[in-house]
Structures are given as C-alpha cells and as structure tokens.
Amino acid sequence: MSRKDIPMKEIPEILKDVSTGKKYQRGRFLGKGGFAKCYEIVDLETKKIFAGKIVPKALLVKPHQKDKMAQEITLHRSVSHENVVGFHGFFEDSDFVYVVLELCR
Numbered sequence: 001m002s003r004k005d006i007p008m009k010e011i012p013e014i015l016k017d018v019s020t021g022k023k024y025q026r027g028r029f030l031g032k033g034g035f036a037k038c039y040e041i042v043d044l045e046t047k048k049i050f051a052g053k054i055v056p057k058a059l060l061v062k063p064h065q066k067d068k069m070a071q072e073i074t075l076h077r078s079v080s081h082e083n084v085v086g087f088h089g090f091f092e093d094s095d096f097v098y099v100v101l102e103l104c105r
C-alpha cells in the first residue's frame with residue numbers, strides 16, 4: 001500500500017492535551033515535512049503562540065518510524081540552545097502525535 005492510499009484523519013481545530021488539560025487553537029499552516037504538518041497554535045489559556053508539529057499515527061506503523069519519532073522527542077527535549085528551536089512539550093490522542101515548538105518567525 002502506498003502513502004497516498006493510507007486514509008488520513010482530519011487534524012482537529014482544537015488540540016487537547018488530556019494529561020495537562022491544555023488546549024491549543026490550530027491556526028495558520030506553516031509547512032510540511034516528511035511526516036508532519038506544522039501549524040501556528042495558540043495556547044487558549046495563556047494566548048501564547050507556538051508551532052505545532054503534527055504527525056499522523058497512521059504514518060507511524062513500522063517500528064523504526066515510531067522509534068525515530070520517539071528519538072526526535074527524547075533528543076529535542078534534552079536540548080536548550082539559542083540556535084536550536086525551543087521544545088515546549090508533546091502529547092498525543094488516538095490519531096496524532098503533537099509536538100509543541102518555539103515558533104520561528
């Protein structure tokens with residue numbers, strides 16, 4: 001089965017982190033990578049703006065794809081440097097993994 005045949009769920013307008021209760025409004029589309037689509041997202045409580053990197057779980061089927069995603073998160077959360085885009089956390093629901101990043105203007 002090729003990539004285009006995989007049925008894709010729609011990304012929600014409001015992204016909810018059930019573990020913290022945080023909610024983000026999905027805004028402007030920023031760009032697309034190999035697996036992810038990136039959007040501006042706004043924390044509904046603090047009104048702070050971030051970049052949300054959203055990866056469909058339907059694309060993370062092979063063990064090495066899941067491992068790469070987990071490794072990206074593990075590495076990125078451990079790095080804090082002025083030249084590396086800031087990492088603000090991640091969460092998931094049944095269909096997507098959401099990574100919250102500093103927004104690059």
Ligand SMILES: Nc1ncnc2c1ncn2[C@@H]1O[C@H](COP(=O)(O)OP(=O)(O)OP(=O)(O)O)[C@@H](O)[C@H]1O
Binds near residue numbers: 033051
């Ligand atoms: N923190 C950010 N702030 C603003 N725009 C971003 C941010 N992160 C990603 N983007 C936009 O989203 C696009 C896709 O990013 P993503 O990190 O998914 O892909 P990539 O690194 O280009 O590819 P790959 O999937 O191979 O890692 C980028 O090219 C950029 O336009």
